[in-house]
Amino acid sequence: MQLLADIAQGFAALGTLATWLALIAGALLGIVVGVLPGVGPGVMIAILLPFTYGMAPLTGVCLLLGIYCGAFYGGAVTSILVRTPGEASSIMTMLDGHPMARRGEAARALSLAFMSAFAGGIVSAVLLGVAARPLAALASRFGAAETAMAIIIAGICVAFAYRRQFPAAMMMMGLGFFATIIGIDPNSNELRYTFGQTGLLNGLPLVPVAVGLFGAAQALVMLSSPRSAMPQQALGGARLSLAGFREALTHHQAMAKGLGLGTLIGVLPAVGAALSTSLAWFWARRGSRDPQSFGQGNPEGIVAAESANSSNSGGAMITVLALGIPGDAITAIIMGVFIVHGIAPGPSLYTDKPELVNGIFVGLLMLNVLILACLVALVRPLARLAHVDPRQLALGILALSFVGAYTAANSTYYLWIMLAAAVFGWLCARAHLPTIPLILGMVMGDTLEAALRQALTISDGSLAIFVTRPGAALMLAIAVIAAGVALFGLFRARARRANT
Amino acid sequence: MAGARWLIAALVGLAAMSFVMTPQWIRPWPSGARWWESPGFFPRIALALVVLFGLIELIRLWRGGTIIQSNESDASDSKPAIAIAVAVIVALQIALLPLLGFLASTFLASVAIARVGRLAWMHALGVGAGIALLLWAVFVQLLQVAFPHPQLLDLLG
Numbered sequence: 001m002q003l004l005a006d007i008a009q010g011f012a013a014l015g016t017l018a019t020w021l022a023l024i025a026g027a028l029l030g031i032v033v034g035v036l037p038g039v040g041p042g043v044m045i046a047i048l049l050p051f052t053y054g055m056a057p058l059t060g061v062c063l064l065l066g067i068y069c070g071a072f073y074g075g076a077v078t079s080i081l082v083r084t085p086g087e088a089s090s091i092m093t094m095l096d097g098h099p100m101a102r103r104g105e106a107a108r109a110l111s112l113a114f115m116s117a118f119a120g121g122i123v124s125a126v127l128l129g130v131a132a133r134p135l136a137a138l139a140s141r142f143g144a145a146e147t148a149m150a151i152i153i154a155g156i157c158v159a160f161a162y163r164r165q166f167p168a169a170m171m172m173m174g175l176g177f178f179a180t181i182i183g184i185d186p187n188s189n190e191l192r193y194t195f196g197q198t199g200l201l202n203g204l205p206l207v208p209v210a211v212g213l214f215g216a217a218q219a220l221v222m223l224s225s226p227r228s229a230m231p232q233q234a235l236g237g238a239r240l241s242l243a244g245f246r247e248a249l250t251h252h253q254a255m256a257k258g259l260g261l262g263t264l265i266g267v268l269p270a271v272g273a274a275l276s277t278s279l280a281w282f283w284a285r286r287g288s289r290d291p292q293s294f295g296q297g298n299p300e301g302i303v304a305a306e307s308a309n310s311s312n313s314g315g316a317m318i319t320v321l322a323l324g325i326p327g328d329a330i331t332a333i334i335m336g337v338f339i340v341h342g343i344a345p346g347p348s349l350y351t352d353k354p355e356l357v358n359g360i361f362v363g364l365l366m367l368n369v370l371i372l373a374c375l376v377a378l379v380r381p382l383a384r385l386a387h388v389d390p391r392q393l394a395l396g397i398l399a400l401s402f403v404g405a406y407t408a409a410n411s412t413y414y415l416w417i418m419l420a421a422a423v424f425g426w427l428c429a430r431a432h433l434p435t436i437p438l439i440l441g442m443v444m445g446d447t448l449e450a451a452l453r454q455a456l457t458i459s460d461g462s463l464a465i466f467v468t469r470p471g472a473a474l475m476l477a478i479a480v481i482a483a484g485v486a487l488f489g490l491f492r493a494r495a496r497r498a499n500t
Numbered sequence: 501m502a503g504a505r506w507l508i509a510a511l512v513g514l515a516a517m518s519f520v521m522t523p524q525w526i527r528p529w530p531s532g533a534r535w536w537e538s539p540g541f542f543p544r545i546a547l548a549l550v551v552l553f554g555l556i557e558l559i560r561l562w563r564g565g566t567i568i569q570s571n572e573s574d575a576s577d578s579k580p581a582i583a584i585a586v587a588v589i590v591a592l593q594i595a596l597l598p599l600l601g602f603l604a605s606t607f608l609a610s611v612a613i614a615r616v617g618r619l620a621w622m623h624a625l626g627v628g629a630g631i632a633l634l635l636w637a638v639f640v641q642l643l644q645v646a647f648p649h650p651q652l653l654d655l656l657g
Contacts, residue, residue, distance in 0.1 A: 167557040170549060170552075170553035171508070174553065188533075190529070190539040193518070193543070221578050223583070224579045224586070395613060396631060398610075403635055403645070406647070412594055419591060419594065422590075428507070429574060430578060453542070457537065461536050
């Protein structure tokens with residue numbers, strides 16, 4: 001009953017023309033960025049973040065969520081037709097999708113992929129509606145010690161997801177935490193690392209940093225890297241078939257495996273779609289009657305990979321809405337919409353703004369329907385967008401980043417920050433240093449500092465508060481084990497290389 | 501590989517210096533504050549993370565570890581000269597924004613960047629004009645974003 005009431009409230013919250021237009025625009029933009037070479041959803045979401053300031057919070061979130069979800073679908077187009085996965089999570093779709101396209105079954109492969117992604121998106125949205133509320137109720141009992149530990153676990157999970165880049169990811173997260181403390185200390189009003197610059201009094205703003213790191217930096221990479229040509233003929237094969245849609249639903253086992261893994265992994269911070277698609281693909285192959293044909297155009301491979309890929313979307317929003325902790329860069333930027341509007345994401349959202357939470361839940365459901373409808377109507381022209389010259393795209397991204405960073409505060413100071421972040425982002429891309437942990441650190445840093453200070457004030461400076469409270473102790477143990485496993489894995493990999 | 505080492509070493513060096521200089525760089529420094537209430541408490545934790553894990557990564561690379569490519573943007577084949585030139589053009593665009601206004605600065609910067617990106621002259625002019633006019637129409641005319649008024653127009657009377 002609660003679910004039905006939530007759905008009804010969600011529909012009522014979505015009941016403005018602006019929100020529906022945002023859903024449609026987000027869905028279309030998401031598919032487009034999924035198809036476009038070199039432009040991921042993170043780039044587009046970072047660029048559009050400042051433009052959501054003038055919108056109602058739900059409208060802004062719906063626009064960005066549309067891009068997030070649409071890119072899951074759009075990425076399959078170039079993976080299947082031209083063997084060019086736009087995202088790491090589309091690689092497993094390519095393994096079976098492209099061989100099918102080469103033997104003239106492109107319509108079947110695309111239809112299988114889209115229907116599987118649709119099922120994944122709907123299931124993960126329902127999971128968001130069902131699971132987020134109890135999790136938020138549990139989180140509402142958290143004290144400062146538990147909040148601090150939850151953020152530390154999330155941070156370590158994010159770094160853990162980078163596997164052998166664990167130290168680099170932790171370093172970048174530390175840098176993100178540091179970036180949040182620049183400016184006036186909210187507790188004691190001291191000026192921290194402002195060096196007499198009035199612009200730094202309010203701190204290092206998230207928006208121009210995110211726009212620079214993800215938008216303008218990617219434009220620098222695209223403009224300065226050699227281009228690869230897209231085969232013209234293959235993209236002409238973009239069409240869909242009703243039989244392909246139906247067929248996706250007949251591969252029950254592969255779909256169930258994809259949905260199960262995708263939704264579970266989606267909830268874990270930063271583990272991400274790439275791991276869930278590869279695990280689902282291998283699991284489906286193990287249980288298949290015809291495992292040899294996996295990688296040569298087996299429809300079960302597409303169904304498992306795409307259902308796992310798309311079912312990450314709802315899971316990733318669960319931690320944002322229930323705990324106030326972003327799981328990846330995109331949900332961190334989406335969290336920026338809440339922060340800009342003075343809304344604190346987390347357990348209190350369910351009591352303070354239930355219409356917003358339910359609006360997001362129903363918005364996710366509707367987005368999947370809208371995206372599938374857009375693809376049915378427009379798959380051919382959308383596929384042709386893959387031909388766009390990346391240099392022209394980069395020019396557009398750079399110009400939009402410029403406008404976006406400026407409009408965040410109508411200030412050229414923000415433009416300088418954006419440019420500095422872009423150059424730093426490009427340097428990191430050259431050096432293969434991850435920048436997503438930096439943004440996550442910036443989003444979580446304020447809350448972590450406040451929670452640590454509050455917990456230690458309660459305990460009068462005793463660190464025992466983190467081990468005497470059961471919830472905090474459990475989370476501390478998980479954090480220590482995760483960090484230990486990551487560091488042990490690094491040394492073991494080195495020892496293995498030395499032996500060989 | 502060398503680039504990664506230099507960047508990490510620079511970050512570690514800056515973080516270590518900031519850690520040491522924290523009492524000088526937080527004003528006024530409350531010398532009597534208890535450690536967990538000090539404004540330097542959390543910054544030092546963050547800086548310690550940077551130094552500690554940066555050093556682990558540096559040692560790993562120094563002992564023959566390889567750079568591991570992440571799923572994020574890859575700029576291995578990127579030409580630094582082009583990237584630097586584009587960054588300089590954007591810096592000039594920001595500096596000249598109050599003088600030239602949004603439309604002219606965006607047009608000039610887009611054309612210059614397109615040329616640096618090796619687009620043909622006509623193509624660069626077309627794309628530059630298209631981007632500048634579209635953004636000007638949407639953001640300045642329609643959404644009324646207040647970009648600085650071009651001082652050059654005043655200077656020219």
